[in-house]
Amino acid sequence: MKDVYVFLPQPGNTRAMLAVSALARAMKEMDKVAILRCVWRQGQANVLIGVLTPNLSDKENVVSFSAVAFL
Secondary structure, three states: OOOEEEEOOOOOOHHHHHHHHHHHHHHHHOOOOEEEEEEOOOOOOOEEEEEEEEEEOOOOEEEEEEEOOOO
16 A cells, blocks of 8 residues: 545534544444545646545544555
8 A cells, every 4th residue: 555644524614524424434334445536636646546444433533545556
């Protein structure tokens, strides 16, 4: 694997916090991950293929994106 990014909701945005938490909890409950294509903004031309995994804790529920190498 290459880089790992943690996707956090915007601080103070309750709807975003609930959405990210619900996604992470559902993925964990169903024992699922997501394979996705990530395109960054603001001039970054890279397109990454990766795996989105849930990370649950007592403090917060987030999702992590792990970029994978592909040919």
